[in-house]
Amino acid sequence: MTVKPYPLKFKPEMKERVWGGRALEQFGLELPQGHIGEGWMIGDHPNGTTKVAGGALDGLGLDEIREQYGREWFGSKGFSEKNGRFPLLIKLLDCNDDLSVQVHPTDTYDRLPAGELGKTEMWYILDAKPGAKIIYGLKDGIDRAALQQAIDEGRVMEGLQEVEVKAGDAFYIPAGTVHALCAGVVVAEIQQNSDTTYRLYDYNRPGLDGGLRELHVEDSLNVIAYEGAGATRMNTDDAQAGSWLTIAESPYFVVDKGVVRGPWELSTSADSFVILVVAEGSGSISWGEGESQSVKAGECFLLPATLGSYSLGGEMTVIRSLVP
Template sequence: MTVQPYPLQFEPVFKERVWGGQALSRFGLNIPEGAIGEGWMIGDHPNGTTKVKNGELAGKGLDEIREAYGREWFGSKALNGKSGRFPLLIKLLDCNDDLSVQVHPTDDYERLPQGELGKTEMWYILDAKPGAKIIYGLKEGVDRAAMEKAIREGSIMDTLQEVPVEAGDAFYIPAGTVHALCSGVVVAEIQQNSDTTYRLYDYDRPGLDGKPRELHIEDSLNVIAYEGAGARG
């Protein structure tokens, strides 16, 4: 079947997160009950693939469309050579609580899961409560040794830059930048098509299953860009 390209609308894939809430319902989305932290709006990933809800291709996943029409519709450079998938993942995030302090690897990190990319991303702040902030990069002079010491002593928050935010702000988060969205913001996130996150710190809280959430200290220390991450004040 030959289908002419047309504007595709996708059904979001929602993800429950320990830090989520119900704020995405304010953006015209019919979200399920629970702590909904993420709406994957356009996704072509094993952990979340969005399906078309309009036109001739209604019901088809973005993965199926990519396989059938990828090069013709998206261009010869649009499909990533490493994963073969659509190169972007677009999300809405409801940060009803603080996210973990985290960092993402670059594409060439040798310990990436099979088929995964690194993750460079950007944030656009859609809504922010008074006093809302993000964690965005390291303070001056923080190297690997200083970060290891801070983790060991429980003082990691002292190594991080905090930035106040309001609706309309945008931030570029290169791979290797330590970061965290904090409570009270709703964010549009445009990122590389990856679901690899290394957590440095998570406030000693349990996950949705009641168990401590996994940290990834060694991988985090390996991939942090201690200088030149593009996120210094």
């Protein structure tokens, strides 16, 4: 059966986390009971595979779409060369409490689980309570020996940089960057398709099962980029209507912010799919021969590389991701 390409929306995979809450309900998402920290909005991973909601491919998993249509729909660059999966994982995060202090490996780390990738990511802050902050890198002069000593002496937090955040801030977090989201923020996360996280510190708090969560101190110390991995941050308030502002750039993804104020004519290319995350407001995506889909804040769409011309309408802010 030949299926015409159309914007794919998926049923999110919700993940309970000790630091989660109920804030994702503000987007109209249905949450199961518990402390929901992560909504995997577009995922093709053994730990979470999202299924299409609506249209001709309703009910198909992203893995099945990859197998049937991937080479055409994902674009010439739209595959992970290492494991064949969809290359990105798109999440919404509700940080009702502080996340663990953590770091992710690169693709070349020799202790990666079989089939896993490294994890370079970026955050776009959707909402932040007054005074909310994140942990973003080590303080100057902290090397492996100094960090190990701080861990041994129970003062690891003294070596970490804290940054206050607000809605609209963007943070690029290459593998090797020590980081942690803290309480009071809601985030859109675009990342390599990986679920490998090394916890350096977790506040000695119990997990969902009542026991202390596992730490990965040796792996963390091994993969940290002590001289910096190239992390960058950006205030994106200057984004102009009808143009793209690049807010993160890596070998794995390019992420742009766009402000929609009325019709905006766009197009996909044969190189890559396009992912759109609606950060605020509402509007529509139109394509093909008069086809249209209403969209609103918190919704995420995968536009096949073969979609071609499309138009965004309404009044909204969108975050666009593609593979460079």
